[in-house]
Amino acid sequence: MKFDDKVPIYYQIKQYIYREIIIEHLKPGQQIPAVRQLAVTLTVNVNTIQRALSELIDEDVLVSKRGKGNFVTEDTEVLKNLKKRTVEEQVSNLYDNLTALRISPDKMLTYLENYINSRKEANHD
Amino acid sequence: MKFDDKVPIYYQIKQYIYREIIIEHLKPGQQIPAVRQLAVTLTVNVNTIQRALSELIDEDVLVSKRGKGNFVTEDTEVLKNLKKRTVEEQVSNLYDNLTALRISPDKMLTYLENYINSRKEANHD
DNA sequence: AATAGTGTAATAGTTATCTAGTACACTGCA
DNA sequence: TGCAGTGTACTAGATAACTATTACACTATT
Numbered sequence: 001m002k003f004d005d006k007v008p009i010y011y012q013i014k015q016y017i018y019r020e021i022i023i024e025h026l027k028p029g030q031q032i033p034a035v036r037q038l039a040v041t042l043t044v045n046v047n048t049i050q051r052a053l054s055e056l057i058d059e060d061v062l063v064s065k066r067g068k069g070n071f072v073t074e075d076t077e078v079l080k081n082l083k084k085r086t087v088e089e090q091v092s093n094l095y096d097n098l099t100a101l102r103i104s105p106d107k108m109l110t111y112l113e114n115y116i117n118s119r120k121e122a123n124h125d
Numbered sequence: 126m127k128f129d130d131k132v133p134i135y136y137q138i139k140q141y142i143y144r145e146i147i148i149e150h151l152k153p154g155q156q157i158p159a160v161r162q163l164a165v166t167l168t169v170n171v172n173t174i175q176r177a178l179s180e181l182i183d184e185d186v187l188v189s190k191r192g193k194g195n196f197v198t199e200d201t202e203v204l205k206n207l208k209k210r211t212v213e214e215q216v217s218n219l220y221d222n223l224t225a226l227r228i229s230p231d232k233m234l235t236y237l238e239n240y241i242n243s244r245k246e247a248n249h250d
Numbered sequence: 251a252a253t254a255g256t257g258t259a260a261t262a263g264t265t266a267t268c269t270a271g272t273a274c275a276c277t278g279c280a
Numbered sequence: 281t282g283c284a285g286t287g288t289a290c291t292a293g294a295t296a297a298c299t300a301t302t303a304c305a306c307t308a309t310t
Contacts, residue, residue, distance in 0.1 A: 007131055008267060023227045034286060045269045050288075067276030067286055087226065091240045094219040101212065102148045105241040112237060115216045116230040130266095133297060159256060170299045175258075192256055192306030256307075262300085269294075277286075 001042045009044055013052035016042075021061065021072055022083045029074045032062070126167045134169055138177035141167075146186065146197055147208045154199045157187070 001016070003009050020026045032038075035053065039046045053070060056062040060078050063071045073079065098108050126141070128134050145151045157163075160178065164171045178195055181187040185203050188196045198204065223233050 006133060006136055010267080011131055019225050023225075035288090036286085047270085048268060051267090054288090064287065065277085066288080067278080069286060083226075087223065087228065087236060088240070090219055090222050091236050094215055094237070095240055095244065097215050098212065100144055100148075101208075103212065105244075108241070109234065109237060111212060111216050112219070112234060115213070115220055116233070119220065119230075135297080160258090161256085172259095172300090173298060176297085178257090189257065190307090191258080192308080194256060251310100253310080254308090256305100258305075259303080261302085264299075265297085267294100267296080270292085272290085274289075275287080278284090280281100280283085 001044075010048050010051040010055075013038075013042060013044070013049065014055060017052065017056060018061070018082060018086055021079065022086060026072050028072055028076070028079060030072050031069045032072065034069060126169075135173050135176040135180075138163075138167060138169070138174065139181060142177065142181060143186070143207060143211055146204065147211060151197050153197055153201070153204060155197050156194045157197065159194060 003012050017026070017032070020032075026032055033041065035046055035049045038044075038049045042049070053062060053064075057064050057070070060073055060075065061082060063073055065071065094112075095105075095108065098111075103111070128137050142151070142157070151157055158166065160171055160174045163169075163174045167174070178187060178189075182189050182195070185198055185200065186207060188198055190196065219237075220230075220233065223236075228236070
């Protein structure tokens with residue numbers, strides 16, 4: 001997996017697992033891959049995986065069962081909030097950064113619309 | 126200044142200066158604050174400021190005149206690209222991250238629109 | 251010439267992150 | 281019971297980023 005060298009890897013792994021859960025590639029109650037397997041898949045050290053997972057466990061997004069594995073929580077409230085929070089973070093991020101560039105909300109929408117259209121055309125290969 | 130502890134400070138300072146230039150708080154050809162002054166303003170070490178500035182100089186965004194100071198480039202092409210690139214990075218970032226969450230372009234626009242409206246209302250205090 | 255203000259360079263010490271390696275603890279199954 | 285598969289803990293070393301400090305080089309002004 002390719003990582004942004006400006007952000008800690010363990011942090012990017014957290015984001016990755018958030019995504020996997022949100023798109024239900026990992027479903028509520030499902031066992032996630034073993035730490036040693038994740039380390040291989042993501043080409044990262046086990047300790048780094050563990051660093052990410054232990055934080056996700058603290059956040060009640062994952063549940064650890066010693067000797068068995070790590071599992072996605074079944075708490076629908078936590079999962080609902082996870083998705084909501086993650087999406088909102090992205091949107092507010094764009095809003096804040098473009099506002100700092102003195103770009104009006106109307107222009108933001110236009111820029112996003114234009115970008116979407118450019119991506120559509122790019123796919124017509 | 127408040128920094129995100131997940132991203133190197135020197136890198137965030139680069140972004141800060143990009144912003145200052147884009148919104149023309151720092152104008153083409155204008156001298157920017159002295160490194161020691163920036164260090165105080167941003168509550169950061171001079172070396173960290175220097176790390177950021179030297180990269181901006183390498184990128185031809187700033188021009189260094191030894192003994193005199195650092196100045197914003199007057200190369201309008203560079204400045205135009207800087208703005209374009211910075212804005213596009215933000216937009217493509219949102220697009221990519223929300224796409225990874227399986228969110229359709231239509232929904233992206235809706236989310237952004239809703240967020241903008243919620244911010245408008247929040248300001249009606 | 252001296253000085254104040256500027257950028258630049260270099261060293262040393264601290265902290266966070268990441269890696270490598272080893273060891274230990276629990277679970278389920280043969 | 282033994283073993284394979286799981287999570288967990290700990291130590292040690294490497295690297296990047298940041299800080300603190302000192303020193304040096306150039307420019308403009310007095």
